[in-house]
Amino acid sequence: xxxxxxxxxxDAERRAPEPPKxxxxxxxxxxxxxxxxxxxxxxxxxxxxxxxxxxxxxDFLRTRLTHSLEVAQIARxxxxxxxxxxxxxxxxxxxxxxxxxxxxxxxxxxLDALAAACGGFEGNAQTLRVLTRLEAKVxxxxxxxxxxxxxxxxxxxxxxxxxxxxxxxxxxxVYPDDMDTFEWLRRGAPAGDVRCLEAQVMDWADxxxxxxxxxxxxxxxxxxxxxxxxxxxxxxxxxxADVAGRYSAESADYLSGVLAELLDDPVxxxxxxxxxxxxxxxxxxxxxxxxxxxxxxxxxxxxxxRYGSGPLRRYAAELVVPRRIRAECALLKxxxxxxxxxxxxxxxxxxxxxxxxxxxxxxxxxxxxxALDPVFAPLWKVAPDDAARLRVVIDQVASLTDPAAVAWHxxxxxx
Numbered sequence: 001x002x003x004x005x006x007x008x009x010x011d012a013e014r015r016a017p018e019p020p021k022x023x024x025x026x027x028x029x030x031x032x033x034x035x036x037x038x039x040x041x042x043x044x045x046x047x048x049x050x051x052x053x054x055x056x057x058x059d060f061l062r063t064r065l066t067h068s069l070e071v072a073q074i075a076r077x078x079x080x081x082x083x084x085x086x087x088x089x090x091x092x093x094x095x096x097x098x099x100x101x102x103x104x105x106x107x108x109x110x111l112d113a114l115a116a117a118c119g120g121f122e123g124n125a126q127t128l129r130v131l132t133r134l135e136a137k138v139x140x141x142x143x144x145x146x147x148x149x150x151x152x153x154x155x156x157x158x159x160x161x162x163x164x165x166x167x168x169x170x171x172x173x174v175y176p177d178d179m180d181t182f183e184w185l186r187r188g189a190p191a192g193d194v195r196c197l198e199a200q201v202m203d204w205a206d207x208x209x210x211x212x213x214x215x216x217x218x219x220x221x222x223x224x225x226x227x228x229x230x231x232x233x234x235x236x237x238x239x240x241a242d243v244a245g246r247y248s249a250e251s252a253d254y255l256s257g258v259l260a261e262l263l264d265d266p267v268x269x270x271x272x273x274x275x276x277x278x279x280x281x282x283x284x285x286x287x288x289x290x291x292x293x294x295x296x297x298x299x300x301x302x303x304x305x306r307y308g309s310g311p312l313r314r315y316a317a318e319l320v321v322p323r324r325i326r327a328e329c330a331l332l333k334x335x336x337x338x339x340x341x342x343x344x345x346x347x348x349x350x351x352x353x354x355x356x357x358x359x360x361x362x363x364x365x366x367x368x369x370x371a372l373d374p375v376f377a378p379l380w381k382v383a384p385d386d387a388a389r390l391r392v393v394i395d396q397v398a399s400l401t402d403p404a405a406v407a408w409h410x411x412x413x414x415x
Contacts, residue, residue, distance in 0.1 A: 010188055011153035011314065015132070015181065016140040018149065030087035033154040036137060037091055040148060042098045042130050043068075048401035049100060064097050064104075067209060071096060075205035078296050082303060083311025084198050091150070092157035092202035098135075099126025101398040102405035103353040110354040114361045115394045118387040124160050124173045126398055131155060132181045134395060136375065153314070155185040157198035160206075162186060177391070190315055197312055200319035208295045211329045214336035216288045219274050220281070224339040226271050230263045243334035250327055258327045267291060291332075298325040356409045357397060363412040364393045371412060372396050 012029040021032070037043055046065035072093030079089030100123040101107040111121035131147050138149035156162075161173035162182075174182040189196070195203075218224030229235055240255040248255060262268065267290045270283030302320035303312070368389065369377035376396045383389040400408060 012151050014138075014146075014149045014151055015184060016138055016146045016149050018138065028085075028087060029151050030085055030091065030154060033091045033148075033150045034087050034094065036148045036150065037094045037098075037131075040098070040135050040137075042135050042399070043094065045399070045401050046097060046100075048403055049097075049102060049104070064100055067213065068094055068097050070209045070213060071202065071205045074208055074292065074296060075202045078205060078300060079198060079201045081300050082197070082201070082313075082317075084201060084313045085153070088153050088157050089198045089201050089205075091154045092198055093205055095127060095131060095154075095158050096160065096202055096206060097123065097127065098130045099123045099128070099398065101126070101357075102400050102402045103350075103357070106350045106353050107357060107405075110357045111361075111394060111398060114358060115390065118391040118394065119175050119177075120165060121394055121398070122161075122165070122170075122172050124171065125165075125175050125178070126395075127158060128155070128174055128182065129178055129395070131158065132178065132185075134375075134399070152185050152187070153196075153198070156189065156196050157202060159185070159195065159199055160203050162189075162195055162199075163193050175391075177388070194315065196314050197317050197319060198314070204295075204299055204319055204321060207329050207333070208292055211332035211336070212288050212291045212295070214340065215332050216284060218336055218340040219271055219284060220276065221340070223343050224335055226263060226268065227273070229335075236260070239331070239334055239338055242338050243330050246337065247333045248327060248330035250323075250330070255327055255331060258324065259331050262328055262331060267294075295325055295329055298322050356405060359413050360397055360405060360409045361393055363409075364396060365390065367412065368393060373399075 014029075021027075027035075043065070046068055047063055049064040072090050075089040075093040076086045080086045101111050101121070103110070105123075108121065108123050115121040131150060132155065133145055133147050135147045136145070138146050140146050159173050161171045163172055164174050164176065164179065164182075165172040215224060219226075229239070236256065236259055237252070240252040240259060243255055244250060244252045267287055270280070270287050274280050274284060299319055299321045302322050303317060306320050307317040364371050369380040372380055372392070373396060376392055379395075380389055380392040383392055397405070
């Protein structure tokens with residue numbers, strides 16, 4: 001583990017000044033950031049938010065909370081090996097999904113359509129909003145909330161997509177009314193869409209965790225079986241087409257070659273014939289560990305080869321992920337997409353989730369501010385126009401867990 005070096009004053013700056021803390025305790029600013037995220041209400045709510053499977057349907061399967069903890073662990077170790085401050089990458093991993101709404105990416109797409117009049121919805125832009133505005137912790141001298149009031153470096157590390165919404169692009173990281181905060185946290189960053197190294201480490205850790213762990217959940221849940229996939233050339237081609245269209249810039253032909261070799265890789269051997277027994281589960285976890293180690297080590301090694309062995313942090317380097325490794329990761333993500341998220345019978349429940357959110361937004365819009373939580377009702381009252389009031393309603397719905405969204409919908413639309 002490399003030493004990250006002294007804390008830079010601009011990096012450790014907070015939007016609102018705070019009195020000195022931790023006298024005699026010796027916590028760094030970034031350790032305080034980590035504690036604030038861990039103790040936040042938004043972080044606790046991740047326990048009942050969907051990762052791939054609806055939260056609460058199976059005790060083995062991951063939620064947004066367990067996923068975030070796993071991303072943080074992977075990011076902390078990978079960042080530490082490169083010389084990043086481990087607490088900054090840890091914060092980024094813990095916080096990266098705080099803005100995700102009920103029902104996972106399906107809910108995200110539904111809220112994006114419902115929020116068209118106020119700039120749309122995107123989980124990463126919502127994360128910034130939660131961290132810097134919605135989470136109750138610190139107020140600025142002018143009386144406005146600054147959320148958790150994290151340091152500049154920690155906030156910058158959470159920005160996977162450091163740009164506002166642009167035509168033709170699905171991902172973005174900031175809403176128009178949060179641009180002042182965004183410009184503050186990006187002060188000192190290079191011009192353009194450049195991400196700091198810590199954000200890139202978090203993003204790759206997210207991809208690794210998403211791909212490997214969702215396949216693990218799919219195997220254990222019986223949704224994904226590799227033996228039929230290896231035997232069916234047409235199905236492999238369909239999978240590669242899915243991946244090329246969604247997760248990878250590589251051609252389906254290139255992915256097909258990588259997939260064939262991946263399915264024959266000894267590391268996947270324990271996944272064939274998985275029966276859920278204790279021994280099989282141990283072997284499954286061994287595969288998960290091996291793949292995670294492979295993907296992390298490849299990125300660390302390739303980055304060191306390009307930038308040298310000195311501690312790397314902030315804008316001193318770009319994370320280098322080898323082409324082949326990135327393709328393997330994308331293929332695993334594609335397996336979760338094709339065989340878990342698109343499993344037979346799932347679409348009916350996905351459609352119902354979208355209906356619940358649409359009807360809930362409509363009911364809250366009609367009955368605000370009385371129907372809103374006490375946290376959001378005052379924001380609705382001072383909102384200057386319909387678009388701003390809609391944003392408050394979207395913030396309220398996005399904050400709900402999966403069970404809470406269903407319960408609120410039942411209560412507000414009954415009769």
